Amino acid sequence: MHSNDTSRRELAWIAVDWGSSNLRAWAMDAQDQVMADAGSDKGMLALAPERYEAELLRLVQDWLPDSGQTDVVVCGMAGARQGWREAAYLPVPAALRKLSQGAVSPRLEGTRLRVHLLPGLSQSHPHFDVMRGEETQLAGLVAEKPDFSGRVCLPGTHAKWATLESGAVTQFTTYLTGELYQLLADQSVLKHSVGSDDLDDPACQAAFTRAVAEAHAAPQAFSSRLFGLRAQDLLDSRLPSGSARLAVLSARLSGLAIGLELSDACREQPGDEPVTLIGNPALCRRYRVALDAIGYPATHLDGNSAVLAGLRLAHRALTDNGESL
Amino acid sequence: MHSNDTSRRELAWIAVDWGSSNLRAWAMDAQDQVMADAGSDKGMLALAPERYEAELLRLVQDWLPDSGQTDVVVCGMAGARQGWREAAYLPVPAALRKLSQGAVSPRLEGTRLRVHLLPGLSQSHPHFDVMRGEETQLAGLVAEKPDFSGRVCLPGTHAKWATLESGAVTQFTTYLTGELYQLLADQSVLKHSVGSDDLDDPACQAAFTRAVAEAHAAPQAFSSRLFGLRAQDLLDSRLPSGSARLAVLSARLSGLAIGLELSDACREQPGDEPVTLIGNPALCRRYRVALDAIGYPATHLDGNSAVLAGLRLAHRALTDNGESL
Incomplete structure (x- = not known):
């Protein structure tokens, strides 16, 4: 038992999510536990290609055994053209269990790591679109539900909506929602009118859901409703004052941005089929x-x-194909 | 004749357009010529209230006569709450010949100027909105066409659409179009994909008009088309390269922002009635x-x-009412 425990605790491989602004690495044992x-x-934005390996x-060096090579499976922007080495986009339709077939390995100085950079997905019809990182989250859903079909939403700076059919991405659309919100809240004329909101506050939640419904029903009025938020701050005597006022107006701005996204993303969404949300719990x-x-x-x-x-799914596929280990 | 000419060239009053970022003053003779x-x-953004008079x-001091007071009629942000002194908004409906009835005078240190700050307009229904400065441009239209009725668009950072009936503003809507374009072009993920466009270039004009039509027809897709512009830059092999590429994508971004505005503003616009555009010729x-x-x-x-x-219209009304001179 004791020796079993110890063997289980030996490093088997390393999982890495390497985004634009951050990276996170996990030491994985032979049972795929963290x-x-x-x-x-x-x-990616902070690194030149030759600096990835050292970083x-x-x-991870404290995790590595004294000898031998360790597999590292990496998703995200490290595989972008301006990242470590480009892992070319896989065009949709793309079966998510086969992501690893598009993996590439960067040239390494040392011999302790064997790195596999997973590809993103691209689409040329009906519109141009790309994702890099989110495809691995979608693969995680497929790892749990191999034949998953349905709509999946990954909220964020660039929110993605993907349509999956039997574990493959057939189409996807990216919305600039998070970035739009942040630019408007931080840098536009609205910066004087918004702060941070709290959906547990009933006034914020009411302002948020009302704005979602308005933008969903009349997306064409988006940019006038944005200015209207500033005008409301100047004129609406029913608004609370101080930070409660900023919170309510922030909730409204957030609702307008998300409502605009939903007015497009939900147009062909059957009302009885749940949307699968993947992302951080608060968002x-x-x-x-x-x-x-x-x-x-x-x-969720x-x-x-x-x-x-x-x-994990990609690592298993790489292993099964004898591409590593 | 000669003395007539000279008398005509004596300063009668001063006109001022004092905006957020700039001001412009005109020396006017008794025939209202510049x-x-x-x-x-x-x-306004660069001045504390006590610094307006000195600025x-x-x-204008070189224009002033050796003695006596000179009337100065000022429109724009100098009359905002955070400006020189607040000239409270006139609520719509508002007859544009009567703007001067809402003018206020700031307290002055000296005695050479008699300053009149014109008010802006405000609206509480069907949505909150404000304007400050554009009402004077609308009054200029009414000065030329006293009973003007129709839709007027004043493009800009905050584009205004006003409905006029017999020389009065009955309703108006502000769109964040120009600010949205600038934030997206300068500070978003799109900054790598856009430069400056040229509508005289056929490729730019085609990209611009196509984007206008797309956003007008499907405003709900605005934020996905924004990201699509970045994806197009990454994937579309038909795009030209270099600055021609940036120009075409800029034209598309401009078309999307203006098309979103028009999809709302033109919803109830009769197709045979021209929109009156007021603003700088290029825009x-x-x-x-x-x-x-x-x-x-x-x-235009x-x-x-x-x-x-x-x-001029406001100055004449102030004069006729005996409020000055």
Whole structure:
């Protein structure tokens, strides 16, 4: 038992989610359980190609055995053209169990790591679109439900909506929702009128759901409703004062941005089929409230769990194909 | 004749357009003709209330007679709450010939100037909205056409659409179009994909009008089309390269932002009634091309001429009422 325990605790491989702004690495044992994790703010935007290996080693070297090579499976922007080495996009339709077939290995200085950079997905019809990182979260969903069909929403700076059929992505659309919100809240004329909101506050939740419903019903009025928020701050005597006022107006701005997204994303969504939300719990809760406001049910899968499940699936596929280990 | 000429060239009053970022002053003779003009970048955002008078004197003191008081009629943000002194908004419906009835005078240190700050307009139904400065351009239109009825568009950072009935503003809506474009072009993920466009270039004009038509027809897809622009830059092999590529994608971004505005603003616009555009010629030409792309005719009135005509109208009303001179 004791020796079994010890063997289970030996490092088997390393999973890495390497985004634009951050990276996170997990030490995985032979049973695909997490033994340890580490992270840094050296995302793709902060690194030249020749600096990735040193950054990775800095984070994981204490996990490595004294000899031999360790497989590292990496998703995200490290595989972008401006990242470590480009892992070319797989065009849709793309079976998510086969992501690893598009993996590439960067040239390494040392011999302790064997790195596999997973590809993103691309689409040329009906519109141009790309994703890099989210496909691994979608693969995590498919790892749990191999024949999954349905709509999946991954909220964020660039929110993705993907249509899956039997475990394959057939189409997807990216919305600039999170970035739009942040630019408007931080840098536009609205910066004087918004702060941070709290959906547990009934006034904020009411302002949020009302804005979602308005933007969903009349998306063409989006940019006038944005200015209207500033005008409301100047003129509406019914608004609370101080931070409660900023919170209510922030909730409204968030609702307008998400409502605009939903007015497009839900156009062909059957009302009785739940949307699967993948991402951090707070943001997914916000989307669940928004979807509920316009009559759509939703389920939630944690984003970190999903990306780990997707990296496990890719690692297993690489192993089964004898591409490593 | 000679002495007539000379008398005509004596300063009668001063017209001022004092915006957020700039101000412009005109020396006016007794026939309401411009004798000279001056400007600076000391807009409302750059001045504390107590500094307006000195800044104005700095610009106009060479025009002033040796003795007596000179009337100064000011429109724009100098009359905002955070400006020189607040000239409270007039609620709509508002007759544009009566703007001067809402004028206020700031407390002055010296005795050479008699300053009248014109009010802006506000609206509480069907949505909250405000304007400050554009009402004087609208008054300029009414100075030329006293019983004007129709839709007027004033493009800009915060584009305004006003409905006029017999020389009065009955309703108006502000769109964040220009600010949205600038934030997206300068600070979003799209900044790598856009430069500056040129509507005289056929490829730019085609990209612009196509984007206007797309956003007008499907405003709900606005935020996905924004990201699609980035994806197109990554994937579309038919795009030109270098600065021609940035120009085409910029034209598309501009078309999406203006098309979103038009999809709302033109919803109840009769197709045979021209929109009157007031503003700088380049921007109004862009709007005229956009309106033409979706089947609406437009006429154009120069923004500087309009604001001067509006200030003249206000000055005459102040004079007629014996409020000054």
